[in-house]
Every structure is written in structure tokens, then in C-alpha cells.
Amino acid sequence: MDIALIGNPNTGKTSLFNNLTGSYEYVGNWSGVTVEKKVGILKNQRDQLIDLPGVYTLNPLSKDEGVVTIFFLNEPFDMLLNILDASQLRRNLHLTIQLLEFGAPIVIGLNMVDVAGNRGIKIDSRNLSACLGVPVVPVVARTGKGCDSLAEMISAEAGQPDIAFEVDYGPAVEKATAALKEKLAGRTKIPARWLAIQFLEGNQYVREFLLNFIGGSELNELLEFVETQLKTDGVKETLEQYMYRKRSEAIETVVARSMVRTEGAGTPLSEKIDRIATNKILGIPLFLLLMYLMFMLTFDWLGFPLSDALDAVITGPVTDWISAGLAAVGASEFINALILDGIVAGVGGVLVFVPQIFILFFFISLLEDSGYMARVALVMDRVMEAAGLNGKAFIPMMIGFGCNVPGIMAARTIETPKERLLTILLTPLMSCSARLPVYALFAGAFFAGDKALIVLSLYVLGIVVALILAKIFSITVLKGETSLFVIELPPYRVPQIQALWRSTWEKGKGFVKKAGTFIFAGSVLIWLLSYAGPGGLKVPMDDSYLAMIGGIFAPIFAPIGFGTWQAGASLLTGFLAKESIISTMNIIYFVPDEATLQGLLSQHFTPLAAYSFMVFILLYVPCLATAATIYKETGSRRWTAFSIGYALLIAYLLSFIVYQGGKLAGWA
Amino acid sequence: MMTIEKVMAMLGEMKKGEKALIKSISGADRFVRRRLLDLGIAEGAEVCIKCVLPFGGPVMLESCGQCVGIRRREAFRIEVERV
Ligand SMILES: Nc1nc2c(ncn2[C@@H]2O[C@H](COP(=O)(O)OP(=O)(O)OP(=O)(O)O)[C@@H](O)[C@H]2O)c(=O)[nH]1
Ligand SMILES: [Mg+2]
Numbered sequence: 172m173d174i175a176l177i178g179n180p181n182t183g184k185t186s187l188f189n190n191l192t193g194s195y196e197y198v199g200n201w202s203g204v205t206v207e208k209k210v211g212i213l214k215n216q217r218d219q220l221i222d223l224p225g226v227y228t229l230n231p232l233s234k235d236e237g238v239v240t241i242f243f244l245n246e247p248f249d250m251l252l253n254i255l256d257a258s259q260l261r262r263n264l265h266l267t268i269q270l271l272e273f274g275a276p277i278v279i280g281l282n283m284v285d286v287a288g289n290r291g292i293k294i295d296s297r298n299l300s301a302c303l304g305v306p307v308v309p310v311v312a313r314t315g316k317g318c319d320s321l322a323e324m325i326s327a328e329a330g331q332p333d334i335a336f337e338v339d340y341g342p343a344v345e346k347a348t349a350a351l352k353e354k355l356a357g358r359t360k361i362p363a364r365w366l367a368i369q370f371l372e373g374n375q376y377v378r379e380f381l382l383n384f385i386g387g388s389e390l391n392e393l394l395e396f397v398e399t400q401l402k403t404d405g406v407k408e409t410l411e412q413y414m415y416r417k418r419s420e421a422i423e424t425v426v427a428r429s430m431v432r433t434e435g436a437g438t439p440l441s442e443k444i445d446r447i448a449t450n451k452i453l454g455i456p457l458f459l460l461l462m463y464l465m466f467m468l469t470f471d472w473l474g475f476p477l478s479d480a481l482d483a484v485i486t487g488p489v490t491d492w493i494s495a496g497l498a499a500v501g502a503s504e505f506i507n508a509l510i511l512d513g514i515v516a517g518v519g520g521v522l523v524f525v526p527q528i529f530i531l532f533f534f535i536s537l538l539e540d541s542g543y544m545a546r547v548a549l550v551m552d553r554v555m556e557a558a559g560l561n562g563k564a565f566i567p568m569m570i571g572f573g574c575n576v577p578g579i580m581a582a583r584t585i586e587t588p589k590e591r592l593l594t595i596l597l598t599p600l601m602s603c604s605a606r607l608p609v610y611a612l613f614a615g616a617f618f619a620g621d622k623a624l625i626v627l628s629l630y631v632l633g634i635v636v637a638l639i640l641a642k643i644f645s646i647t648v649l650k651g652e653t654s655l656f657v658i659e660l661p662p663y664r665v666p667q668i669q670a671l672w673r674s675t676w677e678k679g680k681g682f683v684k685k686a687g688t689f690i691f692a693g694s695v696l697i698w699l700l701s702y703a704g705p706g707g708l709k710v711p712m713d714d715s716y717l718a719m720i721g722g723i724f725a726p727i728f729a730p731i732g733f734g735t736w737q738a739g740a741s742l743l744t745g746f747l748a749k750e751s752i753i754s755t756m757n758i759i760y761f762v763p764d765e766a767t768l769q770g771l772l773s774q775h776f777t778p779l780a781a782y783s784f785m786v787f788i789l790l791y792v793p794c795l796a797t798a799a800t801i802y803k804e805t806g807s808r809r810w811t812a813f814s815i816g817y818a819l820l821i822a823y824l825l826s827f828i829v830y831q832g833g834k835l836a837g838w839a
Numbered sequence: 840m841m842t843i844e845k846v847m848a849m850l851g852e853m854k855k856g857e858k859a860l861i862k863s864i865s866g867a868d869r870f871v872r873r874r875l876l877d878l879g880i881a882e883g884a885e886v887c888i889k890c891v892l893p894f895g896g897p898v899m900l901e902s903c904g905q906c907v908g909i910r911r912r913e914a915f916r917i918e919v920e921r922v
Binding site for chain 1: 855868870871873874875876877878879881889890891892893894895896897899903904905906907908909910913
């Protein structure tokens with residue numbers, strides 16, 4: 172059996188999905204976390220649960236909300252699991268009614284009963300079930316309370332429902348339904364009444380669906396018929412408003428029978444927090460302060476010492492054990508070099524940064540789960556508007572600090588196509604965690620005194636460049652379309668330690684996994700290229716193939732301060748994954764530990780060239796995975812090529828300004 | 840008649856902490872109107888201004904425990920009646 176999970180955004184669908192299927196899909200406290208359909212197997216090992224993006228109605232406003240409507244019209248499913256937010260019953264029921272009109276078997280999961288309770292709202296699920304004629308199970312998806320009985324209910328409920336509930340849209344609509352039914356003459360299984368109601372409300376997808384069976388002029392006649400009929404009945408609203416009102420009236424009767432309001436407890440916590448978080452004066456400074464704290468903890472106070480300690484372990488005991496092991500099995504000199512100079516240097520050099528990356532991901536998860544993310548979007552909207560974007564674009568950018576790939580995916584919640592495309596194109600400028608090792612290494616080598624400040628300047632540079640380019644693109648290549656902004660601000664939720672750890676781990680896992688696979692294979696290859704050359708094996712590195720390849724690019728980079736084959740070779744591998752830059756450097760300048768590497772680097776780079784190098788790394792080309800995501804999300808080769816092209820250009824330009832400008836200023 | 844003049848206003852004029860009933864949202868952009876309806880903010884709903892961000896930034900409204908942020912420009916196209 173295929174069960175589709177449907178509900179308003181941010182009502183806890185994915186939390187429930189995770190609970191019922193034992194998966195760890197992406198959960199966050201803002202609207203639009205899930206952007207793609209996800210399939211999981213229920214714990215009974217029989218039924219499939221399909222998690223969908225949240226929608227307010229089946230009549231989509233933007234193309235991306237259409238995913239659910241398309242699913243509805245075209246894909247087979249056997250049952251609907253409708254999740255309601257008990258604290259926002261009225262608004263959630265609009266969708267429920269549309270689902271009931273569809274006539275498929277349906278079970279309602281009444282979620283967030285804990286939140287409703289705190290607000291003094293009590294819902295009698297038995298009465299609600301009686302009103303609607305479908306089973307209603309109260310749950311708390313976050314803690315798993317009630318999930319077992321919901322699972323049981325789903326398994327038990329397979330037959331046709333006896334939906335007792337119908338909205339009275341008046342005679343005109345019913346007549347239109349009958350007319351449509353006649354015209355369709357049983358050519359589709361989808362109920363005529365649902366099609367009629369959706370069509371009359373202006374659902375474009377349903378209109379297109381109907382065009383398969385009925386001519387456009389006939390459809391227009393039907394629409395006109397209802398509109399004139401309503402006018403003669405003295406209805407002044409538009410048809411869409413009229414349908415909405417009729418539904419709202421029906422909802423009132425349901426709510427009256429099933430909801431009890433008691434006095435809520437004082438000022439909700441959310442409101443107290445918002446007095447500061449979205450304060451006129453304090454809003455932006457507070458956000459900057461939080462970013463600064465996150466930053467200092469990651470790079471300076473906490474992350475740095477941890478990474479240092481890990482480095483000491485890897486280069487010390489771990490390397491010793493491995494070489495002792497190799498000696499014990501009598502490994503050849505070649506294998507010895509491959510493992511120690513290639514793999515340990517390459518993979519170990521990246522793994523050293525795991526603590527810093529986990530700290531960063533921890534903060535991003537905290538931001539996502541608390542509900543502050545939507546506030547940041549609100550507070551930043553004015554600035555973003557000036558750049559030709561809207562505040563919602565800030566969410567993908569923040570997520571992009573962890574990894575650009577989910578950041579770009581998150582851009583789907585931006586309703587206007589132009590702003591969404593802009594966000595997709597600019598999110599790669601956000602300094603992702605894979606770039607962090609480069610900064611940590613270089614800032615440590617050249618700017619030891621104020622390394623945090625130097626790294627901070629790079630993050631800020633990324634944002635500033637993104638905003639300036641947004642403005643430039645929106646008045647040149649991406650003109651037109653007014654910018655719109657409506658954002659739902661969810662109540663704050665105290666993050667649960669366990670959930671936080673889970674989502675930190677889910678994000679950080681990718682980094683560790685990549686080190687074990689991609690970086691591992693890359694290290695082997697890079698080492699081989701540095702070991703072999705036209706002159707045979709075990710050549711001096713300057714005569715290796717790697718030096719030859721890197722040397723091709725070296726002259727291009729000379730004007731921006733790092734015209735060495737080493738830089739050329741590492742930048743080339745950086746396109747595959749940004750961490751590769753570090754693993755390549757570790758192999759090239761093979762030295763026992765990070766400290767020595769830093770010493771060695773200072774022979775090849777001046778501090779100015781090092782900064783220029785970091786600027787270049789920050790901006791130049793999205794990595795392979797990011798480019799693939801850009802292609803997937805835009806569906807356009809042209810825009811993907813554009814995103815790579817403009818990034819290379821702007822990176823070169825800015826590094827040039829930094830390096831040549833710096834030299835003129837006498838810093839080199 | 841005089842009193843009516845006084846209580847009618849545009850949402851964008853309202854200050855932090857003030858409450859009002861929505862009179863008409865038909866002046867707002869189609870997209871904004873639909874989203875507000877989705878969030879249960881329709882004609883007749885009571886809203887409270889929770890905050891107004893500086894430099895012509897967005898306003899945050901609350902209605903039935905649901906908070907929503909919209910741009911000031913759109914707020915100026917929504918008619919309300921102060922309460
Ligand atoms: N207090 C409380 N919080 C919950 C409950 N269920 C989910 N949450 C929280 O609500 C937030 C949203 O949960 P998600 O599961 O991501 O919601 P969703 O419906 O999948 O959201 P979208 O994918 O954006 O449509 C998260 O912060 C959850 O921790 C619940 O029953 N009680
Ligand atoms: Mg979800």
C-alpha cells in the first residue's frame with residue numbers, strides 16, 4: 172500500500188515520517204524544509220510512506236507547490252495521511268476539506284497537541300473524527316507519542332471511507348459539478364466534484380488536466396455559468412473568494428464542535444523572544460553577534476584547539492602505528508610511500524578538520540531547529556530587497572555555509588522564479604565547510620595573530636559579493652518581475668539535544684564519508700601523479716606529471732600572486748571537491764604535520780599572496796556536486812555554465828585587485 | 840460618519856502593539872493575498888502588529904497565534920479597522 176503524507180508546511184510531516192519509517196530525513200522549524208518527495212517503508216515492512224513538501228491548498232501558487240498537485244493528479248496512492256497542526260486547526264482544515272472532496276481513504280494525524288495544549292487549545296479528536304467521518308489520531312511527532320496507534324490505524328484502515336462531511340458551495344457549484352460529470356462520462360477515476368471545485372477555484376493544473384477530455388471553450392462556459400449564477404444570487408466576491416468563504420463557514424461548524432479554548436498561559440515564550448530577536452534596533456546587531464559567536468567558537472575558541480589535538484594524534488601515534496604495521500608485514504617501498512605520503516597525508520589532512528566542521532554544523536542545526544531562521548529572513552529582508560532579492564533567499568545562503576548543495580535545494584521555497592534563480596546562482600559564493608580547511612591552514616600559517624578575523628573577512632566577503640552580484644544580475648541578465656515576500660514565522664521550539672545531535676551528524680557524516688571515499692581515491696591518484704613522471708617512477712616532484720599539469724595553469728595565476736604549479740594543481744582538484752585542495756597540498760608539500768606544512772607554505776606564498784589565494788578559493792567555481800545540483804535545479808546547461816563562468820571571472824578579478832592593490836599599497 | 844473616518848486605516852500605518860480587524864485585502868498583490876488567505880488572514884480576522892522593522896523594512900503581524908511577515912508596501916494596500 173502506498174500512503175501519501177500531506178499537510179500544511181511545518182506541521183511535522185517529516186518528523187512523523189522519520190518516526191514511522193525509522194529514517195532521518197531533514198527536519199527544521201520553518202516552512203519549506205522538505206522540497207522533494209521522499210519514500211520510506213513503514214515499520215510493518217509492508218506499506219510505503221511518501222513524504223511530500225508542505226502545501227496550504229491543492230491549488231498551487233507557484234510552480235514548485237505544483238509538485239503535490241501533480242502527484243495528486245498523476246500518481247497512484249492508496250491512502251492519504253493528513254497531518255494537522257492542532258494549534259492552527261482552522262487554517263489546516265482548508266486543505267483537509269480538499270482532500271476529503273477527493274474521496275480517497277484518509278487518516279488524520281492531529282499533531283502538535285502539546286503546542287495547542289500550551290496555548291489553551293484542546294481538541295476533542297473523537298468529535299473531530301465524527302464531524303469529518305474519518306479516523307483522527309492525536310500525536311506528538313516530535314517525541315513519538317501516539318505514533319504507534321497512528322501506525323495501527325493506518326494498517327487497519329484500508330477500505331473506502333464513509334466521509335460524512337461535505338461543504339455546501341450552493342446550487343450553482345453543484346450544477347456545474349453535475350455538468351462536468353456528464354461531460355467526463357467516466358473517462359477519469361478522479362471524482363468530478365473535486366475536479367469541478369478545484370477548477371472553479373482557478374487551479375491551473377486541474378484545468379490542464381480537464382483539457383485532456385473537454386474543450387477549452389466548454390470549460391470557459393462552465394466557469395461563466397457559475398459566475399453569472401452567483402452574481403444573480405447577489406454574491407459580490409470573486410469566485411475564488413466565494414469558495415474560500417464557503418469552506419471557512421463549514422470549518423467554523425467543525426471547530427465549534429471539536430475545539431475547546433481555555434485560558435492560555437500568559438505571554439507565550441515565542442513572543443518574549445521576538446521582542447528582542449525582531450526588535451527594530453536590536454534585530455540585526457543580535458544576528459551579527461550570534462554569527463560572530465558561532466564563528467569564534469568554530470575557528471578560535473573551541474574548534475581550533477580540538478583540530479590541533481586531532482592533528483597531533485593523526486600525525487603522531489596513528490602514523491607511527493601504520494608505519495610499524497607496514498614494517499611488520501614487510502611492505503615494499505612503493506606501498507609504504509603510497510600509504511604514508513599519499514593516503515595518510517591526503518585523507519588525514521582533511522580529517523583533521525572534522526571537529527571544526529561538526530561545530531559549524533551544530534550551529535547550523537541549532538539555527539534550523541529553533542525557529543530563528545525565519546526571523547533572520549524577516550530581519551534581513553530590507554537589505555535583500557535592496558539587492559534585488561527577498562529575505563527568504565537568506566535561508567538557502569545560511570544553509571550554504573554548511574554545504575552549498577542543500578542550500579541550493581532550499582531555494583525552491585522562493586516563490587518568484589527570478590529570485591529563485593538568483594539565489595541558486597549566488598549560493599555557491601557562501602563559504603561552505605569544505606573551504607574551511609583551506610582557511611584554517613593558510614590563516615594559521617600567515618596570520619596567526621588574528622586568524623579568526625581574517626577568516627571572518629572571507630565569509631563576509633562572500634556575502635557582500637553575492638549581494639552586489641544579485642543587484643547587478645537583477646538589472647542586467649535577470650530583469651523584470653516584482654519581488655514578493657510573505658513569510659510564516661513559526662513559534663520557537665527548544666531544540667532537543669538528541670535531535671540536534673542527529674541532524675549535526677547527518678550533515679557531518681557526508682564530510683567524513685567523502686574523506687573515506689572520494690578524497691581517498693583522489694589522494695591515491697594525486698600521489699601517483701606526483702610519484703611518476705616522464706622520467707619514470709620516483710622522480711623528483713618538480714619533474715612529475717602533477718607538476719606538468721599544474722604548470723600549465725601556473726602562468727595564469729602569476730598576476731594574482733600564486734603562479735606555482737603547486738597552486739595550479741590544487742586548484743584543479745578543488746573543482747572536484749573543495750577539500751581536495753588541502754589533501755593535494757598535503758601530498759605535494761609532504762611534511763610530518765600541519766605546523767611544518769605551514770612553515771613550508773611561507774616559502775611559497777607571501778602573506779598577501781596567501782590572502783589572494785583564499786579569496787580565489789572562496790569564489791572560484793562551485794564544486795562538482797554543487798554544479799550538478801545547479802543543473803538539476805535550473806534544468807539549464809546555460810545557467811550552470813554561467814554559474815561557473817561568472818564565479819571564475821569574479822574570483823580572478825577580486826584576487827587581482829587584492830594582490831596588485833596590496834602590492835601597490837606596499838604590503839607585499 | 841466622523842467616527843468611521845477615524846477608525847479606518849491602512850495596515851501599513853499601524854504601530855507596534857496596535858490591533859485591527861482586516862476590512863479588505865483585495866488591494867494587495869494577488870500572490871500576497873493568496874498567501875495571507877492560506878495563513879488564515881482573511882477579511883474579518885483580527886491582527887496585531889508585533890514589530891515594524893526599520894528603514895521601510897517588513898512588518899510582523901500576528902493573527903490567531905500565527906505570525907506572518909509582509910513588506911510594508913503590501914501592508915499599505917490592506918484596509919483595516921482599528922479596535
Ligand atoms: N512541539 C512540537 N514540535 C513538533 C511536533 N512535531 C514536529 N515538531 C517540530 O516542528 C518543526 C517542523 O517539523 P518538520 O517535520 O520539519 O515539518 P514538515 O511538516 O515536514 O515541514 P515542511 O517540510 O517544511 O513542510 C520541527 O522543528 C519539529 O521539531 C510536535 O508534535 N510538537
Ligand atoms: Mg518536511
